[in-house]
Amino acid sequence: xxxxxxxxxxxxxxxxxxxxSGCVGQNGNELNAVQTDVQNDxxxxxxxxxxxxxxxYDGEVTIKExxxxxxxxxxxxxxxxxxxxxxxxxVYQIRTDGLAYLADDTMLTPFAAxxxxxxxxxxxxxxxxxxxxxxxxxxxxxxxxxxMYAIRIDGNFSSMKVRSVPAQERPYPLLVxxxxxxxxxxxxxxVEGSIVGFWLPYYIEGMNVPGYHFHFIDxxxxxxxxxxxxxxxxxxxxxxxxxxxxxxxxxxxxxxSADLLRDKGEELSxxxxxx
Numbered sequence: 001x002x003x004x005x006x007x008x009x010x011x012x013x014x015x016x017x018x019x020x021s022g023c024v025g026q027n028g029n030e031l032n033a034v035q036t037d038v039q040n041d042x043x044x045x046x047x048x049x050x051x052x053x054x055x056x057y058d059g060e061v062t063i064k065e066x067x068x069x070x071x072x073x074x075x076x077x078x079x080x081x082x083x084x085x086x087x088x089x090x091v092y093q094i095r096t097d098g099l100a101y102l103a104d105d106t107m108l109t110p111f112a113a114x115x116x117x118x119x120x121x122x123x124x125x126x127x128x129x130x131x132x133x134x135x136x137x138x139x140x141x142x143x144x145x146x147x148m149y150a151i152r153i154d155g156n157f158s159s160m161k162v163r164s165v166p167a168q169e170r171p172y173p174l175l176v177x178x179x180x181x182x183x184x185x186x187x188x189x190x191v192e193g194s195i196v197g198f199w200l201p202y203y204i205e206g207m208n209v210p211g212y213h214f215h216f217i218d219x220x221x222x223x224x225x226x227x228x229x230x231x232x233x234x235x236x237x238x239x240x241x242x243x244x245x246x247x248x249x250x251x252x253x254x255x256x257s258a259d260l261l262r263d264k265g266e267e268l269s270x271x272x273x274x275x
Contacts, residue, residue, distance in 0.1 A: 009015035030186035044069035045113040052111040055172035058110030074215040075112025081167035085215040098186040148242040151194040155235015160188040162225030176267040193218035228274035
């Protein structure tokens with residue numbers, strides 16, 4: 001395995017009271033406890049979204065290594081072979097048949113983001129609400145737009161629209177072209193399951209997807225995919241405030257010579273949106 005380059009970006013909260021009540025206790029004991037907890041709130045990421053958009057689909061990190069960094073998250077697999085969802089410490093591969101397969105520890109990923117999920121707040125949803133309304137509600141609930149959030153939505157969905165993409169062969173096409181011509185879309189009705197993903201600040205552009213990025217798997221762990229649209233009947237929304245960021249960059253020749261300066265904002269919008 002090629003030698004890897006590790007980039008650590010630490011995001012420090014200037015005001016601890018923004019996310020935690022009672023930060024400072026007698027003799028500073030409570031503050032020390034909070035600081036210790038914050039060290040665990042790290043988003044661990046393999047490669048960058050711009051690299052994936054550029055068609056860099058060869059993985060260096062194994063699923064076993066990824067699971068050691070977090071129990072919740074998303075990504076894709078070597079050669080772009082389907083959608084990845086990480087939930088409850090297990091990694092599933094959603095292929096273009098729409099089905100979920102438990103990923104082998106030896107499989108590789110070219111892009112993934114995971115965290116050790118611990119909910120800082122839980123919102124109970126008791127009324128039918130669509131994905132746009134959920135997005136608006138969540139943004140109003142976030143205490144700051146300057147840190148990262150891992151989000152998990154468990155519930156009953158009257159509709160769930162997801163997609164997956166097939167494995168690619170060299171020379172790899174751009175991701176936007178794969179999605180435009182080869183993505184397979186599935187529409188489920190009256191399904192119970194979980195949405196997993198992130199809301200990330202807009203300064204993360206180029207490294208990951210700013211705003212929301214979600215993947216879905218049903219409660220039986222049978223089917224799922226990259227979320228395009230949904231309607232939630234009822235459920236719970238769990239939010240994990242995440243203040244640390246660790247980025248592992250590839251070191252192969254493809255990455256080192258890739259054009260990562262090219263503006264890919266429009267391509268990312270096409271890749272993420274519901275057509």
